[in-house]
Amino acid sequence: MAAVPTLARRIARSGVRPLCRWPLAWGRAARQPPGLPLAPCRAFSNNKILVELDESSGVAMMKFKSPPVNSLSLDFLTEFCISLEKLENDRACRGVIFASAVPRIFSSGLDITEMSGKSMEHYAEFWRAVQEMWLRLYGSNMVTIAAVNGSSPAGGCLVALSCDYRIMVENPKFSIGLNEAQLGIVAPFWFKDTFVNVVGHRIAERSLQLGSLYPAPEALKFGLVDELVPEEKLQEKAMAVMAQWLALPDHARQLTKSMMRKAVLDRLVAHREEDVQNFVSFISKESIQKSLRMYMEMLKKKKS
Amino acid sequence: MAAVPTLARRIARSGVRPLCRWPLAWGRAARQPPGLPLAPCRAFSNNKILVELDESSGVAMMKFKSPPVNSLSLDFLTEFCISLEKLENDRACRGVIFASAVPRIFSSGLDITEMSGKSMEHYAEFWRAVQEMWLRLYGSNMVTIAAVNGSSPAGGCLVALSCDYRIMVENPKFSIGLNEAQLGIVAPFWFKDTFVNVVGHRIAERSLQLGSLYPAPEALKFGLVDELVPEEKLQEKAMAVMAQWLALPDHARQLTKSMMRKAVLDRLVAHREEDVQNFVSFISKESIQKSLRMYMEMLKKKKS
Amino acid sequence: MAAVPTLARRIARSGVRPLCRWPLAWGRAARQPPGLPLAPCRAFSNNKILVELDESSGVAMMKFKSPPVNSLSLDFLTEFCISLEKLENDRACRGVIFASAVPRIFSSGLDITEMSGKSMEHYAEFWRAVQEMWLRLYGSNMVTIAAVNGSSPAGGCLVALSCDYRIMVENPKFSIGLNEAQLGIVAPFWFKDTFVNVVGHRIAERSLQLGSLYPAPEALKFGLVDELVPEEKLQEKAMAVMAQWLALPDHARQLTKSMMRKAVLDRLVAHREEDVQNFVSFISKESIQKSLRMYMEMLKKKKS
Numbered sequence: 001m002a003a004v005p006t007l008a009r010r011i012a013r014s015g016v017r018p019l020c021r022w023p024l025a026w027g028r029a030a031r032q033p034p035g036l037p038l039a040p041c042r043a044f045s046n047n048k049i050l051v052e053l054d055e056s057s058g059v060a061m062m063k064f065k066s067p068p069v070n071s072l073s074l075d076f077l078t079e080f081c082i083s084l085e086k087l088e089n090d091r092a093c094r095g096v097i098f099a100s101a102v103p104r105i106f107s108s109g110l111d112i113t114e115m116s117g118k119s120m121e122h123y124a125e126f127w128r129a130v131q132e133m134w135l136r137l138y139g140s141n142m143v144t145i146a147a148v149n150g151s152s153p154a155g156g157c158l159v160a161l162s163c164d165y166r167i168m169v170e171n172p173k174f175s176i177g178l179n180e181a182q183l184g185i186v187a188p189f190w191f192k193d194t195f196v197n198v199v200g201h202r203i204a205e206r207s208l209q210l211g212s213l214y215p216a217p218e219a220l221k222f223g224l225v226d227e228l229v230p231e232e233k234l235q236e237k238a239m240a241v242m243a244q245w246l247a248l249p250d251h252a253r254q255l256t257k258s259m260m261r262k263a264v265l266d267r268l269v270a271h272r273e274e275d276v277q278n279f280v281s282f283i284s285k286e287s288i289q290k291s292l293r294m295y296m297e298m299l300k301k302k303k304s
Numbered sequence: 305m306a307a308v309p310t311l312a313r314r315i316a317r318s319g320v321r322p323l324c325r326w327p328l329a330w331g332r333a334a335r336q337p338p339g340l341p342l343a344p345c346r347a348f349s350n351n352k353i354l355v356e357l358d359e360s361s362g363v364a365m366m367k368f369k370s371p372p373v374n375s376l377s378l379d380f381l382t383e384f385c386i387s388l389e390k391l392e393n394d395r396a397c398r399g400v401i402f403a404s405a406v407p408r409i410f411s412s413g414l415d416i417t418e419m420s421g422k423s424m425e426h427y428a429e430f431w432r433a434v435q436e437m438w439l440r441l442y443g444s445n446m447v448t449i450a451a452v453n454g455s456s457p458a459g460g461c462l463v464a465l466s467c468d469y470r471i472m473v474e475n476p477k478f479s480i481g482l483n484e485a486q487l488g489i490v491a492p493f494w495f496k497d498t499f500v501n502v503v504g505h506r507i508a509e510r511s512l513q514l515g516s517l518y519p520a521p522e523a524l525k526f527g528l529v530d531e532l533v534p535e536e537k538l539q540e541k542a543m544a545v546m547a548q549w550l551a552l553p554d555h556a557r558q559l560t561k562s563m564m565r566k567a568v569l570d571r572l573v574a575h576r577e578e579d580v581q582n583f584v585s586f587i588s589k590e591s592i593q594k595s596l597r598m599y600m601e602m603l604k605k606k607k608s
Numbered sequence: 609m610a611a612v613p614t615l616a617r618r619i620a621r622s623g624v625r626p627l628c629r630w631p632l633a634w635g636r637a638a639r640q641p642p643g644l645p646l647a648p649c650r651a652f653s654n655n656k657i658l659v660e661l662d663e664s665s666g667v668a669m670m671k672f673k674s675p676p677v678n679s680l681s682l683d684f685l686t687e688f689c690i691s692l693e694k695l696e697n698d699r700a701c702r703g704v705i706f707a708s709a710v711p712r713i714f715s716s717g718l719d720i721t722e723m724s725g726k727s728m729e730h731y732a733e734f735w736r737a738v739q740e741m742w743l744r745l746y747g748s749n750m751v752t753i754a755a756v757n758g759s760s761p762a763g764g765c766l767v768a769l770s771c772d773y774r775i776m777v778e779n780p781k782f783s784i785g786l787n788e789a790q791l792g793i794v795a796p797f798w799f800k801d802t803f804v805n806v807v808g809h810r811i812a813e814r815s816l817q818l819g820s821l822y823p824a825p826e827a828l829k830f831g832l833v834d835e836l837v838p839e840e841k842l843q844e845k846a847m848a849v850m851a852q853w854l855a856l857p858d859h860a861r862q863l864t865k866s867m868m869r870k871a872v873l874d875r876l877v878a879h880r881e882e883d884v885q886n887f888v889s890f891i892s893k894e895s896i897q898k899s900l901r902m903y904m905e906m907l908k909k910k911k912s
Contacts, residue, residue, distance in 0.1 A: 164817065180556070181553070186559045192563055200808055200809075200810075205561075205565075209468065209552065209557050210548065210549065248817065251792070252793060253817050260800070260809070486856065505804070505806075506806050506807070506808075512868065513868075
């Protein structure tokens with residue numbers, strides 16, 4: 001895998017520490033009868049991501065907590081990679097559930113401010129972090145479940161697509177999709193490959209060209225998400241699905257997962273620097289910068 | 305891309321000219337309140353294809369008008385390529401809608417008389433024209449919508465499959481499919497690739513082996529067409545869908561389309577001459593010629 | 609294609625002989641009015657597989673008769689390859705229907721006793737026979753229909769997936785799927801490729817990781833089987849579907865089938881010995897051997 005020196009340095013100097021130990025107030029553990037001993041649980045947090053690992057079940061909860069919209073900034077991505085790597089290397093952890101701690105949004109996707117008005121070096125560093133996030137998540141040995149408790153456009157959708165299973169809150173106001181084309185930008189080939197692997201070529205072709213965002217019920221229809229549940233059942237459902245996946249022997253499941261995803265992962269690994277250069281030269285075009293500025297203006301107006 | 309000297313020469317000497325300027329009596333423009341100025345519109349026609357470009361919307365209408373069944377003869381294919389290239393190079397044109405001006409048939413596919421009782425050179429020239437048509441249409445930068453207002457077997461189905469979107473008249477008497485096997489011939493690998501990209505591997509495998517033609521309602525079920533409408537709503541619907549696709553920034557949509565289709569386009573470009581030779585040696589076999597003669601006899605009997 | 613000397617020798621010395629000639633008491637032939645002359649029919653049998661060829665229709669019936677569960681032992685696979693090759697080389701035969709002569713089970717898949725407590729040489733010989741079976745069946749020029757009259761896990765599912773069409777008895781107690789992961793083993797890449805070609809990438813990824821077995825009605829929903837019928841209608845239906853496929857000219861159907869399957873077949877041919885070595889080194893691991901012993905213990909306890 002191509003070296004990612006800057007991100008590696010960021011990870012090294014971050015020194016994320018377990019903050020405390022507390023019971024996992026979540027899912028099955030939370031519904032234990034009072035008085036019973038709670039499962040041992042470690043948690044660590046940093047600025048933007050909260051991680052809780054329930055050692056008895058081997059399941060970690062990773063919650064995105066970067067208001068207002070959990071956008072995937074360089075800082076967020078760095079912390080995401082660090083957190084995921086810690087869990088990947090922790091033999092007590094076999095599965096991770098991803099959810100948002102911010103109401104109504106899972107993640108809004110790549111942080112546009114990282115792609116606008118910055119240096120070429122910054123764009124390259126940012127893009128390597130996006131690649132790194134996907135390579136680690138799509139290639140994770142752990143069972144990964146997206147508990148999509150809010151809208152999830154663009155990069156947020158990619159996070160969900162890269163998991164093994166997607167459960168979404170059945171709220172039609174929450175939408176999901178790779179809508180990059182709407183912003184005048186283009187999803188890179190590995191976003192596309194991941195999407196095609198989930199929904200097939202035709203739906204991917206049409207959806208990517210139109211930059212379609214699908215309300216949860218529509219997303220379910222063609223398999224962009226695997227099931228819908230009421231918001232109050234999401235955590236319970238995610239834990240039940242996780243238990244089903246963890247019932248399989250790890251080594252067989254991991255080898256199978258790798259067999260299914262290797263071709264697509266290898267493709268980015270083989271073209272990683274080329275992909276960075278493509279991104280940098282595309283995003284630094286004045287026409288693209290103008291599109292992004294207009295889009296940000298529109299977002300600001302919407303808010304006020 | 306391999307040189308196609310003969311087709312190029314045909315295109316060069318054809319000198320298709322704009323015939324006149326008239327309002328686009330079609331879709332939204334046609335329903336403008338009387339008295340309002342009509343959108344400027346250019347039309348050019350030749351023998352077999354009628355093209356109308358509405359400069360205000362950027363949408364061209366290409367109508368197949370080669371009775372009795374719009375078969376894809378060498379002349380038709382040449383005119384198709386010329387017309388498409390003119391639009392592709394016209395900055396006023398951003399999208400094309402394809403429909404038939406012949407009742408009950410969109411296109412009957414490749415003209416069998418071009419494949420029967422002719423010289424090897426003729427077969428080769430014909431096949432290069434078929435390839436050229438597909439390369440230009442599947443690789444078009446414009447938004448392409450098939451308004452399938454009649455049956456569309458074999459090469460007619462390929463034309464529809466190569467567009468971005470397919471709307472079909474909801475008449476169960478109109479059928480669509482790649483039925484080459486029924487004629488004792490074989491759809492080439494790029495017909496197959498295009499088909500797989502739309503309906504997936506399993507349905508393509510089964511349908512190609514059986515040479516299946518699907519009535520419109522069945523074709524909708526597995527995505528061979530995207531939607532059905534009553535015949536009188538077809539033009540309105542095609543315009544509405546076109547407007548939806550044109551709402552996206554061209555550059556993002558074009559790059560995305562190219563990303564989705566490049567692998568399959570490149571495959572023919574890389575094996576183009578080999579594919580011509582395969583076709584010529586296959587079609588000039590006496591057993592295949594006999595099949596085609598029998599098929600044409602059957603068609604004649606059906607008519608009389 | 610890589611040499612498979614041991615299997616070839618087994619085939620050579622087997623000398624399977626036609627046992628007798630009798631009328632095909634099956635399907636349409638069986639329902640002929642009494643008094644009419646029956647179609648000429650040859651049958652040959654060996655220990656585990658019964659083959660009947662109806663020369664008038666060109667359809668052979670291959671019945672698996674290896675109680676208790678038609679497991680794919682080295683002997684079974686050898687006889688399967690011999691029988692299939694005989695039919696492939698018999699110009700009177702154009703299609704084969706596969707079914708079980710054992711109640712409630714189509715085939716239980718690879719024989720675990722061939723993978724447990726044996727020598728490396730044995731594992732390699734066994735795996736080559738599994739490869740050979742798939743290469744011959746998936747690449748067959750004949751029309752192949754699986755009449756799945758019982759459960760069909762793992763390798764049994766592969767046999768069905770490798771056919772052109774799958775009809776299953778509509779009994780929800782009969783299940784089908786590639787459940788290798790449940791046993792702690794991994795379906796090889798060509799099982800996966802065959803599966804993906806039938807159900808698409810997403811369903812294959814999820815099902816293979818979970819080792820899912822689907823009751824017949826669920827298997828129908830996502831196309832793992834093509835249709836369900838009551839058990840008493842299975843043979844009639846299989847013959848009717850076969851007649852539909854045989855209505856196409858053989859050469860066009862065969863070339864089309866080869867075009868659809870060649871890439872996946874070529875991939876195993878190109879990596880055949882590597883795949884054998886992977887299997888041998890995986891299966892001879894002590895941890896895997898232990899899993900298989902535990903699984904066999906569980907099966908024994910279930911029975912008693």
